[in-house]
Structure formats: structure tokens, C-alpha cells
Amino acid sequence: xxxVSQHPSRVICKSGTSVKIECRSLDFQATTMFWxxxxxxxxxxxxxxxxxxxxxTYEQGVEKDKFLINHASLTLSTLTVTSAHPEDxxxxxxxxxxxxxxxxxxxxxxxxxxxx
Amino acid sequence: xxxVTQMEGPVTLSEEAFLTINCTYTATGYPxxxxxxxxxxxxxxLLLKATKADDKGSNKGFEATYRKETTxxxxxxxxxxxxxxxxxxCALRGSGGYQKVTFGIGTKLQVIP
Numbered sequence: 001x002x003x004v005s006q007h008p009s010r011v012i013c014k015s016g017t018s019v020k021i022e023c024r025s026l027d028f029q030a031t032t033m034f035w036x037x038x039x040x041x042x043x044x045x046x047x048x049x050x051x052x053x054x055x056x057t058y059e060q061g062v063e064k065d066k067f068l069i070n071h072a073s074l075t076l077s078t079l080t081v082t083s084a085h086p087e088d089x090x091x092x093x094x095x096x097x098x099x100x101x102x103x104x105x106x107x108x109x110x111x112x113x114x115x116x
Numbered sequence: 117x118x119x120v121t122q123m124e125g126p127v128t129l130s131e132e133a134f135l136t137i138n139c140t141y142t143a144t145g146y147p148x149x150x151x152x153x154x155x156x157x158x159x160x161x162l163l164l165k166a167t168k169a170d171d172k173g174s175n176k177g178f179e180a181t182y183r184k185e186t187t188x189x190x191x192x193x194x195x196x197x198x199x200x201x202x203x204x205x206c207a208l209r210g211s212g213g214y215q216k217v218t219f220g221i222g223t224k225l226q227v228i229p
Contacts, residue, residue, distance in 0.1 A: 006159075034216060043205065043221040044160075093159060095217075104150070105209075105217055109159040 002028050004096050006108030013084055014116055021079045021111045023094030029074035030096035034105065035067075038091040050077040084115040118143040122206045122220035129196055129227050137191040137223045139180075139206035147208040149173075149182050149189040150217070154203045163191075163204070196227045 003026040013019050023033055031052045036044040048069050049057040056069035066088075068080040077096075081088050091112050095105040122139040129135060141149065151163040151173070164173030166182035166189065173180050178193045189206060206220040 044219045046216055046218075049216060095160075104162055104165060106162075107152075107160040 002106040004106045004108045006111050010112045012114045015085055016083055018082045023077045023108050025075045025096045028098045033077040033096045035079050036093045086115045089115045118210055118218045120206050120208055120218055120220035122223055125224035127225050131229050132195045135193040135196045137204055139189045141187050141208050143208055145211040147210050150207040151191050152205040198227045201227045
């Protein structure tokens with residue numbers, strides 16, 4: 001099966017610093033990856049669609065300058081939370097679909113961000 | 117736009133009980149439907165899917181049938197186990213091109229021995 005890996009799985013940072021989360025498709029190429037944020041006891045909120053070689057498409061209400069997304073290759077997308085604040089603390093999950101697939105997404109393990 | 121409505125949990129069942137988690141959706145066209153499962157401390161993984169009306173997805177004893185007339189995709193299992201304790205997400209992906217996936221709120225299932 002297809003594997004998507006995220007790193008780091010947990011990160012704790014001080015308020016005001018920036019944190020980068022990586023998402024890799026290990027055994028397939030993904031021109032499109034998706035970044036989700038999961039709030040406690042709530043569903044997954046799509047933050048943005050990451051497109052290889054072009055700018056990400058952000059969902060309404062998501063600050064593109066705070067959540068920087070770079071999709072530099074067909075197997076790697078990164079999410080950088082800039083000038084993090086405690087309210088940015090959350091579980092961030094990336095996903096990718098194989099280009100030839102009918103719709104199944106493969107998810108990373110998620111990254112737990114805690115901003116002190 | 118597309119939306120998914122699923123019952124809020126938590127749902128607590130005894131081992132070997134019958135499980136139903138309701139899911140209904142709103143979408144134009146012919147979406148693909150999914151159930152994802154998230155075990156404690158882990159990411160999401162696909163449990164089953166159905167891509168057209170009347171399709172039945174099944175995996176690990178779980179089943180769900182794509183009902184276009186009732187716009188539903190209810191998840192069922194005849195006899196749950198403690199290891200089935202997890203959060204279950206109903207989701208849909210719109211038709212036409214590479215569309216984003218919309219998730220329901222998730223239903224936490226706890227199975228007690």
C-alpha cells in the first residue's frame with residue numbers, strides 16, 4: 001500500500017518561533033497533497049491543497065502568511081507555522097492521493113504541535 | 117458545497133454487540149464515499165470505500181452501502197471487539213477532477229469487555 005510519512009510526530013516550541021513539518025510520500029508520487037488541522041473533539045479541517053511546483057491553494061479563513069506551504073518535489077510537501085502562538089497548538093495531518101487513484105487518500109501519522 | 121453529517125459520539129458498546137454509525141451526505145454529482153478510522157495515538161487510515169451507488173464497501177467485518185436515494189453511507193459491524201475502539205470518520209470526495217475530501221465530525225467508539 002501507499003505510505004505517507006510525517007516528521008516530526010511531536011514538537012514543542014516557544015511562542016514566536018517557527019516550526020516546519022514535513023510530509024513525504026514514500027512509495028508513490030503525489031502532485032497534490034493536503035494539509036489538515038484536527039481540533040480536539042472536532043473533525044479535520046482542510047487548511048490547504050499543496051500543488052507540486054506551484055502555489056498552494058488555501059481554504060477560506062486560513063492565513064497563508066502564517067501557514068507557509070512548499071511542495072518542492074513529487075514526494076515532499078512542507079508546512080511551516082511561522083511566529084507560532086499557543087492557539088496554533090494542534091494536530092496537523094497531511095495526506096496525499098496517488099494520481100491514478102479514484103479518490104482514496106493516504107494519511108501521515110500526524111504532527112502534534114504544542115506552543116508554549 | 118459538499119457536507120457530511122455523522123452521529124456524534126461517544127458510542128459505548130459491549131463486546132460482540134452490533135454497531136451502526138449513521139452518516140449522511142450532501143453533494144452534487146456522484147461523489148466517492150469513505151470511512152476512515154483513527155486508532156488512539158495514530159493517524160487516519162482508510163477502512164472502506166464505495167465509488168458508486170449501491171456499491172458495498174467492506175473490510176475487517178465492517179460494511180457500508182452507498183445509498184444514493186437516501187444519501188447515506190452508514191457503517192455497520194455485526195460483532196464489535198475491544199480492538200475496534202477508535203474514532204470513525206465518514207468522508208466524501210466530489211466527482212470531477214481531483215477534488216478535496218470533506219470529513220464528518222468523527223464518532224468515537226468505545227468497546228468494553
